[in-house]
Amino acid sequence: MRDRRPAGPASPLARRSAHAARGDPADDPALHVMRLIWAVDHELHSLSKRMHAAIGLTVPQRMTLLVIGRQPGIPASEIAALLHVHPGTMSGIIRRLESGKYLERLGDEADARRMRLSLTERGRRANSRRGGTFEAAVRKTLASTSPTQLASFEDVLTRLARTLRDTVEGQTAGGQLRAVARRR
Numbered sequence: 001m002r003d004r005r006p007a008g009p010a011s012p013l014a015r016r017s018a019h020a021a022r023g024d025p026a027d028d029p030a031l032h033v034m035r036l037i038w039a040v041d042h043e044l045h046s047l048s049k050r051m052h053a054a055i056g057l058t059v060p061q062r063m064t065l066l067v068i069g070r071q072p073g074i075p076a077s078e079i080a081a082l083l084h085v086h087p088g089t090m091s092g093i094i095r096r097l098e099s100g101k102y103l104e105r106l107g108d109e110a111d112a113r114r115m116r117l118s119l120t121e122r123g124r125r126a127n128s129r130r131g132g133t134f135e136a137a138v139r140k141t142l143a144s145t146s147p148t149q150l151a152s153f154e155d156v157l158t159r160l161a162r163t164l165r166d167t168v169e170g171q172t173a174g175g176q177l178r179a180v181a182r183r184r
Contacts, residue, residue: 044059044134047059047137048134050132051132051134054132055129055132055133056100057102057126059134060083060085060089060093061093061096061097061102062126062134063083064083064090064093064094065097065119065123065126065127066127066135067079067083068103068118068123069119069123072118072119073117074116075108075114075115075116075117076091076115076117077090079094079117084161094117100122101120101122101123102119102123102126103117103118103119103123104117104118104119105117106118
């Protein structure tokens with residue numbers, strides 16, 4: 001017996017595109033991807049709050065410790081660049097980690113104006129803990145992800161980040177975002 005299902009695009013996103021072409025807003029691929037990003041963002045914030053309550057660290061603080069643990073002596077400016085956060089935001093994260101005795105600032109022998117960061121014993125202990133953290137969830141997801149899927153995922157996210165950055169830079173240059181910010 002012959003399969004009577006209509007031939008069509010195989011991927012869920014491609015099927016959504018076909019539905020969107022018929023005017024069904026629920027199947028708009030851009031809306032679908034935005035909803036998925038929103039869901040990940042929401043879960044990251046929720047996990048960050050739970051991590052803070054359970055182990056005393058938020059996701060950004062945990063990421064900062066992980067970077068310092070892998071690159072002892074790294075300056076704060078390099079961590080900010082790696083994590084794609086504003087240097088002022090990174091200063092606040094580092095200040096909280098330092099006051100919590102997770103890290104220490106060390107003078108840079110080559111440049112007295114720069115400080116290098118190193119984990120304390122408490123920071124190293126916090127870094128060794130994996131359960132219930134965001135990276136445990138990421139590692140669990142990656143364990144069931146093929147190298148091809150990971151490469152595609154990285155490509156799409158990189159292009160999206162670049163497009164978002166270009167959009168912000170274009171709007172800022174054109175004054176559109178400044179006008180919105182002034183009204184608040």
